[in-house]
Amino acid sequence: MPRAITAPFDSDVDLDLGSFLLRRRGAVCVAPGDLLPGPDAWSVRGLVALDADLARRGYLLTSQLRSTLARSAPTRLAEIGDGLLARIDHLLGADREHVPLFRRFPDAVPDHAQLFYSRQIRAFLLNQPRQPCAHCGRRGAEAGIGALAPCAHLLCAACLAGLTAEGRGAECPTCGVSLGSGTYLPEDSPAGRKAAQDFGGERALRPLRLITGDQVTAAMGELHRLLARRTPLSPQDRDDLSALLAHAPDDLPRRLPAQIPVRETKAMVLAALLRRGGAEALPDIAERVDTATDVLRLLWAWSGAEPDLLPATARRLRLRGLSRPLRRGLLEMLENLPPTSLVEDLRRHRSAWLRAGELLHPYEYRQRFPHVTQAFVVLRESDLRTHAVGREVAARVAGPLRVVSAGERTRLGFTGFAGRVESLLAAGDVEGALRVLAGRPGELVRRLHQVLRVHATATPGAPLPSALLDTVAGALARVAPGPLLGAYGALRGQRTAGERRLYFPRGTVSLAHAREDHGTVVPAELAAPVLGAIEAELVRRGGADGERFDVALLDAELVDLVAPFAERAAARTLVCVPRGSRQRLPEGERLRLFLHWMQPEHLRVDLDLSVALYDEHWAFTGLCDYTNLVHGDRAAVHSGDYVSAPPPNGATEFVDLDLAGLAASGSRYAVMIVFSYNDVAFEQLTDAFTGFMDLDGTPSGGSHFHPRTVRQRLDLVGDAKVCVPMIVDLADRRYTWTDLNTGADGGFHSVYRHAAEVGALSRDVLAHFSPENRATLWDIASARAAACADEVVVRGSDGGVQRWRRGGAESAEAFGARLRALRGSDGEADCGLPDLLSGKRAFVALVDGDVPVPEKLSGTLYRLYPGPIDAAPEELERLTAGDLVAGLVPRPRR
Known part of the structure; x- marks a missing residue:
């Protein structure tokens, strides 16, 4: 790792929970019990180094979070800072070395932390003036953002004027240092221009806000939101749920909702209760079990497997043993179910129940649980009249069930x-x-x-x-x-x-x-x-929940985000872009694709990163892979082919794309492909991920992997051997996030040999996910806004802001139809977004969270990409795309 962890985490789960809050809410939790009465002098000096390390990764401490950290003891600040940096590096994939095969592909840390931080901030301002104010979150050229002298913390002109009027303008509100006579550092100087050229970075810094209290309390609201989902959770959400359940208070059973709609999610919760309390938790579990399949899913989750009951999971599953009290408790739950439905449920998952029967030993308790024993006799297709246990059980229950063969069911006219x-x-x-x-x-x-x-x-x-x-x-x-x-x-x-x-x-x-x-x-x-x-x-x-908002702010580009579906099979990603969504490419002309993997001991794994190129009619125009390291006039350049990735460093491959050069050479589409050359499934790897970064935002020289410029990262998991993460449209400068796997029967060792199949699949994917063929987040957000607010503000793709107002006699359905089609606008907004939202309870749904934080804003927020609005206080509830879908739960008509 590039940075040593001086104070290790208490456990892996602590790391997961901290990453959960950072990734999901853009927040850092600081417990009040860890704070001193006032700032510590050594901690204040140490925060400068933390500022520099965070800016290097593209993050910024808000003034409230920074002032709180200043009250930490130096050793505690070191623990928090190292943990925060480690979590960010893990999310970005920067917690390991990335060395290309050709060291010069594609063609010194300063001694003083304050100087290093100052150089980075000035570079950010020269490349992108729209940086967020660390005090209020405003951004934009009109806000007059500048770096204070000498500390270089960002402050807008309005905040500076307000502080000056209050008599506090002589000190930085973030760190308290005395300001120089010039107030702001000069930007346009030879040193500043050199820093901007070397450092790059046209992207805005991402503010990190403060959450007071302990992590458990801060995360309990997210637990209930995940449990309320009515669709299976994605792998990332399942990991989050596991971390939340592990940290839940002892009275977890009383905190759970009455109903958990998704059976797989309920199984994870019941398994957590069983791990916590053992046999003492059985009464709480029994209250929530209403089918035999619930018990089966519980056994799978108890054994550490996904409770999806899929054959692929079953092949890898090794059931975990049960103590006698647990076996008796689970058999009693099955015994209390209606006998007919019990048999039907067991037969629905026959092979899985046969394995579970070996664990539960139902015949051992045949006198105590006769209906369960009878169901297992039927499951094993034994005749109750000839089977010894069957005859014994048949004498104890009324109306013994008889096994009917498939042919007999057909003759008797039984039809499902x-x-x-x-x-x-x-x-x-x-x-x-x-x-x-x-x-x-x-x-x-x-x-x-x-x-x-x-x-x-x-x-x-x-x-x-x-x-x-x-x-x-x-x-x-x-x-x-x-x-x-x-x-x-x-x-x-x-x-x-x-x-x-x-x-x-x-x-x-x-x-x-x-x-x-x-x-x-x-x-x-x-x-x-x-x-x-x-x-x-x-x-x-x-609007069925009855919640009302003063105003709704929607982003018209939500139409490019597909409503999440099949999240069970979605990969873990840095940014949760729903599969099939189209997004703008970063500004600039160059992208760097990356692939990193680490093989386990005694198993060689050769992954390959490739790019297949096609024209506008999907005719193959070329490729860049291990067989063709340079395409065209260096329009695509491969870093070299690693054939193994031994620990501890693994291996990394890159492909640089010159977008304008590829388009000029006659290519319209670039398809990113990762495949296992020697047919080893991704799930056998110790670690594997892929993604892309904005190459125009990288500093010159140094490392080839720049965490600050990483735009997306995807983990390679499961029993797949081929992954197609995205398809780039070079003409529209957009990419479609596909997150797809394809079959690899007989191996997939050459993109050139499979170019036609890859092109056909990519064409089908783009057609399938076109906005007119799929439900989008715009459909969901506009329906919610029309039902819950009489005034809706829509930000267009060109940055213009239009306003819609519901008429006095207009129904919510008619208002929703007008808003969905973006017709019948009531004109442009007469003020900026912060003023429109200031002091309001709002429903906000954005693609980019680049809206400055309005004063006293409350309500709910969905945003895909982080931005200044993340610095909003806790009164603004954060939602994910899955939460927006979960809000469409069926409710009785009023």
């Missing part, structure tokens, strides 16, 4: 739910299929596209009957957010016969498959009333 629906749809009986599907609204909404397709085939040109539309509307009101948004995306796009359709099978990694669809195209006039019902339902759910 899916079979009945498929039979009715195959016969063109849409009305009958909807009657059956009405009992399972989630299944009905998932099949909406299929139902409308059958209706269009059976009765061409006929509208959807009002009775059937009422049935659909009733199902929409009861379905979870995931199927609702999925149906919305499937129906809103313009479909064509024979088009390529993309599918994502359920699994631990995000594998994608495409095929041609020659089915009947659903006419737009047939889909329109269903789309209208879905849009009305989104607005209704947006």
Whole structure:
């Protein structure tokens, strides 16, 4: 590691919880019990070194956080500072060495910390004047941000004038040092220009704010937000949940919500309770178990596996042993379930329950738990009349169950739910299929596209009957957010016969498959009333909780962010960009892609970083990989091919992209690919991640990996061997974040050999994730804003601000339709965003959190990228994209 940890963390979980607060809330927690009555002189001097180290990574201490840290004892400040830097380095991937094979690819620390910090701040200001004020968070040229002399802390002209009026203008409000006669350091000097040229960095610093109190109290609100999700958690969220459960107070059972909607999340919670209390926790667990599958998921989570019950997980799972009290407690939970549903649940996951039976030993307790024993006899397909245990159990229970073979079920005419629906749809009986599907609204909404397709085939040109539309509307009101948004995306796009359709099978990694669809195209006039019902339902759910806001601030570029889906298979990332979203590339002409991995002992692993290039018609134009280190006139340059990555340093490969050079050479798309040359799955690696950085913002010379310029990082995990992290559109200067894996049967050793397949998949991905074919965060945020606020302010892609006001007689649905389409604006805003939000309770949803912090702002905030608004106080509740989706939980109509 580039920086030694002088004071180690108490445990790995402490590191996870600190990283959780830093990544999720942009905050640092300082316990009041660790603080001295006043600033410590040695700590004040030590903070200068921390300022310099943070600025090097692109971060800035807010004045409140800095003044609080100044009251720490020097040794405690060293622990906090080293821990903070280590967490930032870990998030950025800078906590290890990155040495390219060719040391000069692609073609001295100052002794005084104050001088080093001053040089960095002046370089930041020269390259990007829109830095945040450390005192109030304002930014922009009009704010007059400058570096105070001699401490170099950032302060805007308004704050300086206000402090001067209060008689406090002679000292820096951040560190308290006496200011010089010139107040601000001169920027445009030869030394400043040299620092800007060497240091680079057109990106704004990211403020770190203070959270008072202990980490556990600060994180409990996030625990309840994760437990309220109605979709499976992403790997990053699951890690966060594990850290939060490990730090939860002893009265955790009483703090849990009455219902945890997602079964997998509930299993993680129940396993945490079991680890905490052992057999004493069984009564609390039993209150939350209502199916046999809950017990099965609990066993998987107890054994340290993901409770997804997927075959891929089962192959790697080794069940953890249970003590006799635990076995008896779990068997008693199963015994208390209805016998018929118990048998049905066991047969649904037969192979997993056969393994669980070896752990639970149900026959050992056959007299105490006869129904459970009988269910396992049936599960093992033993005849109750001939099996010794079966005869004994049959005598103790009423109406013993008999195993019916598949052939006998067919002869007797037994047909399952899916079979009945498929039979009715195959016969063109849409009305009958909807009657059956009405009992399972989630299944009905998932099949909406299929139902409308059958209706269009059976009765061409006929509208959807009002009775059937009422049935659909009733199902929409009861379905979870995931199927609702999925149906919305499937129906809103313009479909064509024979088009390529993309599918994502359920699994631990995000594998994608495409095929041609020659089915009947659903006419737009047939889909329109269903789309209208879905849009009305989104607005209704947006305001169903009764919460109101004075104003809503939305970013029009939310339309480029896809609503999260299949988060179970999403990779851990630095910035949680939903899969399929399109984002702007960093300003500048050069990108640096990176890949780092470390192999375990006694196993050689050869990963390769490659870039495949295509023209606007997806014809292959070239590549940059281990077989072709330089493409064109150095438009793409590879750092060299490592064939192993032994510990402790591993190996790193880079590819530099000259965006203008690639476009000039006839390429339109650049597809980033990582694959395992010797067919070792990513999950077998000790560590592996990839990502990209803004090369124009890097200092000249020195290291090839610059943590301050890292824009995205993705962990390589799971049983996949090929990853396609992103697709770059060189013409539009945007990239689509794909986070996809592809099959690697027979090996994937050459991008050139698979260029056609990679191009076809990339084309299908861009078509599938186009905004008109998917539900977006704009759809969710605009529905929420229309339902909860009478005034909505929208910031356009050009920076202009438009205002929408709800009319006195206008319904929320009509207001939502007008806002969603961005029509009927009430004109431009007559003041800046801080003034619009000052003193308001607001719903804020932004792509970039570059809005200065308004005074006395409260409400809720979603932002994708950090910025000055992160310095807002705790009254502004932070949300993630998953939280926005979870807010669409079905609620009864009022």
